[in-house]
Amino acid sequence: MPHQFNLVANGTSAPKYGNVILIGQTTQKNSIHPQSQRACSIVSSTNPYRKISRFNRKFSISGELPYELIPFLLLLKGDIQNSIPDIRHEPSIDLFFFPLTLVGVSTPRSFNCVETHPVVAEAWVSLQRSIVHFRGQPVGTIAALDHSTEELNYDQVFLRDFVPSALAFLMNGEPEIVKNFLLKTLRLQSWEKKVDNFTLGAGVMPASFKVLHDPVRNYETIIADFGECAIGRVAPVDSGFWWIILLRAYTKSTGDTSLAELPECQRGIRLILTLCLSEGFDTFPTLLCADGCSMIDRRMGVYGYPIEIQALFFMALRCALLLLKQDEEGKDCADRISKRLHALSYHMRSYFWLDIKQLNDIYRYKTEEYSHTAVNKFNVMPDSLPDWVFDFMPTRGGYFIGNVSPAKMDFRWFCLGNCVAILSSLATPEQASAIMDLIESRWEELVGEMPLKICYPAMENHEWRIVTGCDPKNTSWSYHNGGSWPVLLWLLTAACIKSGRPQLARCAIELAESRLLKDHWPEYYDGKLGRYVGKQARKNQTWSIAGYLVAKMMLEDPSHLGMISLEEDKQMKPHMKRSASWMC
Numbered sequence: 001m002p003h004q005f006n007l008v009a010n011g012t013s014a015p016k017y018g019n020v021i022l023i024g025q026t027t028q029k030n031s032i033h034p035q036s037q038r039a040c041s042i043v044s045s046t047n048p049y050r051k052i053s054r055f056n057r058k059f060s061i062s063g064e065l066p067y068e069l070i071p072f073l074l075l076l077k078g079d080i081q082n083s084i085p086d087i088r089h090e091p092s093i094d095l096f097f098f099p100l101t102l103v104g105v106s107t108p109r110s111f112n113c114v115e116t117h118p119v120v121a122e123a124w125v126s127l128q129r130s131i132v133h134f135r136g137q138p139v140g141t142i143a144a145l146d147h148s149t150e151e152l153n154y155d156q157v158f159l160r161d162f163v164p165s166a167l168a169f170l171m172n173g174e175p176e177i178v179k180n181f182l183l184k185t186l187r188l189q190s191w192e193k194k195v196d197n198f199t200l201g202a203g204v205m206p207a208s209f210k211v212l213h214d215p216v217r218n219y220e221t222i223i224a225d226f227g228e229c230a231i232g233r234v235a236p237v238d239s240g241f242w243w244i245i246l247l248r249a250y251t252k253s254t255g256d257t258s259l260a261e262l263p264e265c266q267r268g269i270r271l272i273l274t275l276c277l278s279e280g281f282d283t284f285p286t287l288l289c290a291d292g293c294s295m296i297d298r299r300m301g302v303y304g305y306p307i308e309i310q311a312l313f314f315m316a317l318r319c320a321l322l323l324l325k326q327d328e329e330g331k332d333c334a335d336r337i338s339k340r341l342h343a344l345s346y347h348m349r350s351y352f353w354l355d356i357k358q359l360n361d362i363y364r365y366k367t368e369e370y371s372h373t374a375v376n377k378f379n380v381m382p383d384s385l386p387d388w389v390f391d392f393m394p395t396r397g398g399y400f401i402g403n404v405s406p407a408k409m410d411f412r413w414f415c416l417g418n419c420v421a422i423l424s425s426l427a428t429p430e431q432a433s434a435i436m437d438l439i440e441s442r443w444e445e446l447v448g449e450m451p452l453k454i455c456y457p458a459m460e461n462h463e464w465r466i467v468t469g470c471d472p473k474n475t476s477w478s479y480h481n482g483g484s485w486p487v488l489l490w491l492l493t494a495a496c497i498k499s500g501r502p503q504l505a506r507c508a509i510e511l512a513e514s515r516l517l518k519d520h521w522p523e524y525y526d527g528k529l530g531r532y533v534g535k536q537a538r539k540n541q542t543w544s545i546a547g548y549l550v551a552k553m554m555l556e557d558p559s560h561l562g563m564i565s566l567e568e569d570k571q572m573k574p575h576m577k578r579s580a581s582w583m584c
C-alpha cells in the first residue's frame with residue numbers, strides 16, 4: 001500500500017533545484033537494490049529509467065510514494081533547466097536523482113533513511129558536466145572545467161585523472177563510460193609514438209587525449225599525448241598501470257569478463273608489461289624511471305625507483321595475473337609476472353620499509369662494505385639522513401620511503417605510493433597497520449586542514465633550487481612539493497577501510513567537505529596545513545570532485561573496496577625482520 005509522505009530535499013541544495021517531482025514505485029521493501037538506496041545519482045542515458053528497470057521495478061511518476069522506495073527526489077530536465085542555467089544546454093542529462101531526508105508522517109520504524117551531504121549532489125552535477133563525448137559516446141572526463149585561466153592541457157582527458165571518475169561511475173552502476181574509455185585508450189596505444197626522431201615502445205599508453213571537432217566536416221577526431229607534448233617530454237609510466245588496474249576494477253564491479261578477454265585487451269596488457277619485464281642491465285626488480293613520469297609530472301627529484309611507480313607496478317602485475325587468459329601467450333606472460341612479483345615484494349618490503357628500528361639501524365650503518373655479507377647493501381651514508389625524519393618517525397608506525405638506489409635513499413613520505421601499497425597488499429597487514437599508525441600520529445602534518453599531502457616534507461631553499469631546478473610552480477608547500485591534493489582522499493579512504501580504520505577516513509572527508517564546494521573544487525591547496533587554495537590551482541578539477549564522491553560512496557558501502565583492492569597473496573611470504581612498528 002502506498003503511503004503519503006512529506007518530503008524535503010536534503011540540506012540546502014533543495015530550494016536551488018526547484019520543483020519537486022515525486023517518484024513511485026517499487027514492490028517489496030527488502031528487494032530494493034542497495035545501490036538504489038545509496039545512490040545519489042544523475043541518470044544520463046537515453047533511457048532515464050534505466051536504473052530502476054534494471055532492478056525490475058515498475059516506474060511511475062506520481063505524488064505518492066510507497067514507503068519501500070527509499071527517498072529519492074527526482075527532477076526532470078525541464079525543472080533543472082529552469083533552475084540551473086549552467087546546464088541548460090547539456091544534451092545528455094535527462095533526469096536527476098537526489099537523496100532525500102524523509103520527514104514525518106507514518107514513516108515505518110524500519111525505514112532506513114538516507115542522509116546524504118548536500119555537497120554530494122553538487123559533485124554529481126559537476127562530474128556529469130565534465131564528461132567528454134566522442135562520436136556520441138561518453139569516453140572520459142576532462143581534467144578541469146576552468147575557463148578562467150589558460151587551459152594548457154587541462155582540457156584533455158588524462159588517463160590517471162579518469163580513474164576516480166571511473167570508480168565513481170562503476171559504483172553508481174554506470175559502467176558504459178568506463179568500457180568506452182578502456183577501449184578508446186587501447187586503440188590509442190597502437191599509434192606510432194615518436195618524440196623527435198625517437199620511437200617509443202609499443203605498449204606505452206598516452207598521458208592524455210583530446211577530442212577535436214571539425215565544424216566544417218562535422219567530424220570528430222582524437223589527438224593523444226604520449227609525452228611528446230608534455231612539459232619535460234617524459235612518457236607517463238603510470239598510465240599503462242592505471243589502465244590495467246581499471247580494467248580489473250571494471251571486471252570485478254560488473255562481473256563482465258568478456259571485455260578483458262577480448263584478444264585486443266589481452267594483447268594490450270601484454271604490451272604494457274613487456275615494457276617493464278624485459279631483461280636488461282637491471283640488478284633490482286624495481287622499475288627505473290625518469291623524473292616526472294607519473295602524477296608528479298615535473299622535476300621533483302623522484303627519478304630512479306619512485307615508490308609511486310613501484311606500488312602501481314606491483315598492483316598492475318597482480319591485476320594482470322587475474323586478467324590474463326591461460327593460453328600460450330598468456331601463460332608465458334603470467335610466469336614472468338609471478339617471478340617478478342616475488343622478487344619485487346621482497347625488495348620493497350625489505351629495502352623501502354622504514355620504521356624507528358630500521359631508521360636507527362641506518363643511523364648506525366657502516367659504509368664501504370663489500371661482498372654478500374654487506375649489511376648496508378646500497379652504501380647509504382648515515383650523514384645523508386635528513387634531520388626532519390628523526391622527529392617525523394613515530395615510535396609506533398612506519399612507511400615505504402620515496403626511493404632507494406645506490407647511496408641514495410629519499411626519505412620523503414609519498415601518499416599515493418603508500419596507499420597503493422596497502423590496496424595491492426604490497427604492504428603486509430602489519431606494514432599496512434603501521435602506515436595507518438603513522439598517518440594517525442602525524443595527522444597535523446599529513447592531513448592538516450585539507451586532505452592530503454602529496455608528499456612530506458616540502459623541499460626548501462637550496463634543496464628546492466637544486467632538485468626542482470628553481471621551479472616556481474613547485475615552491476615549498478605548494479603543488480607537488482608538499483601541496484595538499486583533495487583527489488588523494490579516495491585513496492586514503494580505501495586504505496583506511498582496508499586496514500579497519502574507517503573513522504580516520506570519516507574525519508578526513510569531513511574536513512574536505514567543509515571547503516571543497518565553497519572553493520570550487522580546487523586541484524590542490526598550499527601551505528603546511530593546506531589552508532590556502534593553491535597558487536596556480538585549477539578550479540573545477542574533475543578528480544577532486546570524483547575523488548570526494550568515491551570516498552563518500554566507499555565509506556557508505558565498503559563492499560565497493562573490492563574493485564580496487566587485492567587480498568594478501570600468502571605465497572609472497574613477507575621476508576621481514578620483526579620490527580618496532582608492529583611490536584606493540
Ligand code: GLC
Pocket residue numbers: 143154158160161294295296297
Ligand atoms: C597536473 C598533475 C597531473 C595531472 C594533470 C591533469 O599536471 O601534476 O598529475 O594528471 O595535472 O590534472
